[in-house]
Amino acid sequence: MVDRDVFEGRLARLEELLRHLRRLAQADRQAFLRDPGLQAQAERWLHLAAEGCLDLAHHLIADRGWRTPETYRDAFVVLREEGALSEELAGRMEDWAGLRNVLVHLYLDVDHALLWRILAEDLDDLEQFAAAIAGAGDS
Numbered sequence: 228m229v230d231r232d233v234f235e236g237r238l239a240r241l242e243e244l245l246r247h248l249r250r251l252a253q254a255d256r257q258a259f260l261r262d263p264g265l266q267a268q269a270e271r272w273l274h275l276a277a278e279g280c281l282d283l284a285h286h287l288i289a290d291r292g293w294r295t296p297e298t299y300r301d302a303f304v305v306l307r308e309e310g311a312l313s314e315e316l317a318g319r320m321e322d323w324a325g326l327r328n329v330l331v332h333l334y335l336d337v338d339h340a341l342l343w344r345i346l347a348e349d350l351d352d353l354e355q356f357a358a359a360i361a362g363a364g365d366s
Contacts, residue, residue, distance in 0.1 A: 230286070230290075233286060234283065234286060234287075237279055237282050237283050237286070238283065238357055238360075238361055240275075240279055241276060241279040241280065241283070241353065241357050242357065244272050244275055244276040244279065244353075245276065245350060245353055245354060245357075247268070247272050248269070248272050248273065248276065248346060248350055248353075249350060251265065251268055251269055251272070251346060252346035252347055252350065256343050256347075259339070259343050259346075260339055260340060260343065266337075266339045266342065269339075269342045269343075269346060270330055270334070270337060270342065273326060273330060273342065273345065273346075274327060274330040274331065276323075276353055277323045277324065277326055277327035277330070278327060280320060280323060280353065280356055280360075281299055281302055281324065281327065283356075283357075283360050284296075284302040284303060284305075284306055284320075284360070285302055287306070287311065287360060287363055288302060288305050288306070291309065293305050293308075293309050294308075298324075299324035299327060299328065300321040300324040300325065302324070303317045303318075303320040303321050303324065304317060304321070306320075306360075306363070311359065311360065311363035312356070312359050312360075312363075313359075316352070316355055316356060316359060319349070319352045320352065320356055323352065323353070323356075326345070
């Protein structure tokens with residue numbers, strides 16, 4: 228059985244990060260692109276949100292004894308293979324794993340216009356993931 232305290236703590240942190248990110252997404256696009264402080268907030272909070280999703284994925288995978296993912300992206304493939312995520316959501320979450328890698332390893336070349344688009348259009352992915360993984364963690 229999933230360690231509910233660990234699992235719920237990570238879910239709560241993901242929800243908190245989503246609240247921060249949604250507030251940040253309310254900023255004007257041009258203001259965001261001119262403000263290094265807003266960009267830094269976006270980078271950090273998007274990174275932490277992606278890490279939280281990966282933590283939740285790995286926690287559930289280990290608990291269930293499913294195959295060990297070979298990469299961060301593969302964690303979401305495993306969840307799809309096991310029926311914990313739809314194919315569509317798993318594909319979008321693989322993109323989040325890619326974003327995490329960019330933010331961690333290619334931090335000197337972050338495209339802030341892309342981050343703005345993610346803030347404006349893709350945060351629902353994280354909410355859908357949280358809902359799906361919470362349900363999978365209950366079973």
